Amino acid sequence: MSKVPELFGSMVFNDTVMKERLPKDTYKALKKTVQDGKTLDITVANVVANAMKDWALEKGVTHFTHWFQPMTGVTAEKHDSFLSPNGSEGTVIMEFSGKELIKGEPDASSFPSGGLRATFEARGYTAWDPTSYAFIKEGVLCIPTAFCSYGGEALDKKTPLLRSMEVVNTQALRILRLFGNTDVKRVITTVGPEQEYFLVDREQFKKRKDLVYTGRTLFGAKPPKGQELEDHYFGSIKPRVHAYMKDLDEELWKLGIQAKTEHNEVAPAQHELAPIFANTNIATDHNQLTMEMMQKVALRHGLACILHEKPFAGVNGSGKHNNWSISTNTGVNLLEPGKSPHDNAQFLLFLCAVIKAVDEHQDLLRISVASAGNDHRLGANEAPPAIVSMFLGDELTEILESIENGSSYDEKEKSEMVIGVDVLPHFPKDTTDRNRTSPFAFTGNKFEFRMLGSTVSIAGPNIVLNTIIADALDQFASRLETASDFKTEINAIIKETLKKHKRIIFNGNNYSDEWVQEAQKRGLLNLKSTADALPLFVSDKNIKLFTKHHIFTETEMRSRCEILLENYCKVLNIEALTMLDMVKKQILPAAYSYIKDVGETASAAKALSADIPCESETKLICKLSTLCGCLSKKAEVLDKALVDAKNEESDMVRCAHYYRDTVFAAMQELRVVADEIETLVGEKYWPYPTYGELLFGV
Template identity: 45%
Template sequence: MARQRFDALKLVELRQPITIKAPSQKVSDYFGINTFGLAIMKEQLSSDIYRRLQNAIHRGEQIDENVADAVATSLKAWAISKGVTHYTHWFQPLTGSTAEKHDAFFELNSEGMAIERFKGSALVRQEPDASSFPSGGLRQTFEARGYTAWDPTSPAFIIESGTGKTLCVPTVFVSYTGESLDNKAPLLKALERIDKAATSVCQIFDRSIEKVQASLGCEQEFFLIDRALADARPDILLTGKTLFGRIPPKGQQLDDHYFGSIPSRVTRFLQELEIEAYKLGIPVKTRHNEVAPSQFEVAPIFEEVNVANDHNQLLMDLMKKVSSRHNFRILFHEKPFEGMNGSGKHNNWSLITDKGKNLLQPSTKAKENLIFITFFINILKAVYDYSDLLRASIASESNDYRLGSNEAPPNIMSAFIGTQLFDILTELENNGDIQVKKGDNIYMKLGINKIPPILLDNTDRNRTSPFAFTGNKFEFRAVGSNANSARAMTVLNTAVANQLELFKKEVDKLIEQDEKKEVAIIDILRSYIPSVKKVVFEGNGYGPEWIKEAKRRGLSNFTDTPRALAILKKPSTGRLFKRMRIMTQAEVDARHEIRLENYTMKMQIESRVMADLALNHIAPTALRYQSILIENVKGMKDIGLGDETEETMITIKKLAKHLNQVKRLANEMTQERKRINTIEDVEEKAIAYCDDIKKKYFEDLRWHVDKLETMVDDEMWPLPKYRELLFLR
């Protein structure tokens, strides 16, 4: 095993640079060339078909057979002209990743002649079976049938793999009886609901607004490790993280990696990644070093939420493929290295009207600021009312390692808004007097019409906030780097849509009672502020004082996934999703079961890998080194230097102590795991893995193994060390 480590180190030294060549010097020349976007649709479809397709995309109108056939014909012609031979319905099952089954355009006609065929029926619906994907009881094992259905709001695209090309059609994945088995279907429903709710509220102020679109920008953080070094670590290969490893003397404490010069080999990877992303219409804008060594980030220009999420999932898949070509292993795990910053996927979210107005953009105009403060307070109210559900939306086995450590947000859901906006809330709460004059002139003593433009920059400097206002958007910072953002976005958009609907009803009721519109709005907003202030927190989220204060405010502090997911069992959660027509109770229950099972399986795998590494790799290495020391002591005594062996004997005893503990903990953990595996209840089993395996054994076992790493001869240690993984590029 040690030989594999040193062979990997030699490979790193021999790495040769890969030449990257873009299709053109101008990104605009090839941006979206592998995407069946609006420009191509307009060019290839008749004006009537194009209009009806756009109505389906923007207004949710039904796509009939004629439109589907016309689009399918154009798609096939476009794809084949680019060398595509296969097509697939690209979907996002409840595993958290993406899935696809490829079919050839090739068919045989009635005369046995080969033809290329792609009908509208194949575009609109496919039966991929996919019976092995988790369903949480929505279908039985013997009920294999599942359907993928075309999502016309997200453009089809071509994936290039080697010399092959495949047309990918974004789809939802549903059971035979119609229940959603994926992350996309509930998201689409939530986006439709917030469009209607936000538009209804906007029309209180401006009747010309007919649509509101939720936008999203996903900042994707990740680690890049040389592939040879990563492959020499069974824990990285099987769990995506290091289960053992001593923190090197130099880590991230000097902050010299953050925003530093990007290493040349990484730059070449990023250059090729951007080229491939641009060809697929993914608007990657930013790249930079993150805080931890070998940690980086890419971020796109904001897009409509569904498209942005599809693009993020596609980008992660691209990153894996491109990094492999550059002999890197990319790590999306939220906490792959102990003692180093973890990786998040900050979800930057806002609401944009069909007039191009960002509803979360402060202004110097009184009317626009009343709209801004209306949406701002309602969003915070939704965050307060559904803070536990938001916490559940970002809960996972891997994110549990990240939350609450280094720069990651804590487990307690809170919102940072900055002192200026907090002062405005306080002023509004205490002094809501307004005067309404003719026209649009609204004068408010609290000075809403004087919110300064500097708010664009004078915002989030609190890196411990899970949900922060950052000038013209909210940044859901607690989302993990490995997550499918659809889950968090479904909850956030559902919660905000629900709150906006309630707000609109309350305002309408006061207006019906002859209260002036502006007065009614302010009165309702003022009534929300006591609740809103409970979730607003400007201080240090890591301090013990915040834990006490959060408890006093009634905010939950779920430190692990099984307990965070318990909110999905509450009747109020089922009622929310049912009332908003996002998910049925059965669909909510299924997601609770699936996520608990996923947590259990991840913990089970980590436990098994830890025991294997400890007993079959670490312990034998430490024993061999101990034997060498014992022979050394015997030899010293044989030549009369027994008095000089005291320090070596101390080392031998320490080795024995840590070795015994490693064996004991690994064996006890294995026996405990066998006991837990007999538990049938999924929640009880997940909690047992959390409390009786992870919390009881992982940290202690790691501590003893890491101690052995500092004692055993470096030439004998079997696993690539942190200094090699993080600093050799």
């Protein structure tokens, strides 16, 4: 570990490696292709492919894959060897062509397509994304790619993400040019996603069907101790966990992932890993790799890494804080308040673009984090509510109010806030307390979007963030470009934006019931479940937004909505089936076995002496028998609900609401009874590890 700089990026075909291995002309041509976003010349691609192949062979690699991110939420890969016939019978050579680098052809019919592709329409394409470096993972050269259908429709998460980044670049440059920033050539969004996860003993994990099939515990009585002592958060890391974290860091560093911070989280067995900020596209690739490596490294240590948003009831679930910012190629953070009038006006204009975007597109931000798993977290006093709002802190909020009202910010100074003339008071990064309850919080020079669930690909939320903010910048730029007086128009835009959209700003406790009532008065959306949120994705407003900026076609949007609704229903269906399986094959047999033994114990006692009291045994048997009967009836209700769900499948919106209102409600009722039975049955009879064993077993 003393040679971390040598280890870091050792499995990445990065810029340093390319400079060393590519001819200067080829290197320059590749860089220009990346910067201009143009098609790569095949002659250049051939040289790059050969250099990439030689580098990989030196590291013992024999296969390559186009690594892509389909709509499953995980990554996909198909391995091909470098092996090619040599012409002479029985001999081979190792080859890799520019054509193979640039394009692949995986089967597109077996991935979720939302009706874009029929089963017999199998052809799909992967296209190299040269903005994200190739890397070696488990002895395979992985080439990050976009994935589309034969007809050109995007079937992945990377393609629309790249489109959204380009739109932000275009619209932000328009604003910067108006401020005279001609030296800026490119604007990029950057992200640092904090990843929460649970670690439990692998053998214990394997004994629970619910964890194996669904990633979360569907049953489980509350243990004597949970997180109430608050002794786990930032506590001393256990040796077994520390060894895991050390191993994980090394694997991530090899892949060029800048894993920076690791600590215990609030719940027992819960932890967090945070990387350094990266270009949004690369950060998305890295987060997908991070989740994969977390689970694979855990196996080496006899552990299971659980990424589900709510694996255990009664303790905090896991989220993923998406720290988002926007910067120039010259190193300027456009969300940095600055010290000069010029910088102040520019900062406030970008800030107002964010305020406007978040208020106008609350639905899209909620949709971007919607999933069956995340529904357990949002609004549960462990994560932000399903209501979208922004935290700016008292000082910045007061400054904005003074601008809106045309009043003085500092009563002692009596200085009127006129943007572009007077200096915005120096605004240090930590001018105010950090609001951990806010869904979307300004933290000095970035926004922390805290609603993401731990399993989600950050591509979706960042596609939305990039697009809605680019749209606001587009509107501002169009006004400023035609304004007769630049400064006057800036003032007008900022004041109008604040007056119209200030309802989205809330610096208080988002967990409180009072805020829910206040948000309703303000007219903010409260989309409590995924079934409520997802259908809004294809509203006229949202179709107009995404098609205007060429992020999605209307067809692509409708297909994605269909995929997400179907996934929601499938997840709940799998969970319900798993519950029924556990009830019938594990919980009821365990309870019956315990009842039988308790009854035999009581009978044996009576046989010894009629005077031996057996009221406790009788009472326990009666209670357990009643609960078992109740559990059987609840299981029948759930079973029938699943049968009836098939009648709703022709309309996925209606089906999603049915699963939420009927199936999930029946699941909850079933769990209550099963968990009570667990508290009564003897420990040796219980068929799977308890919460206490799982949460405190590492």
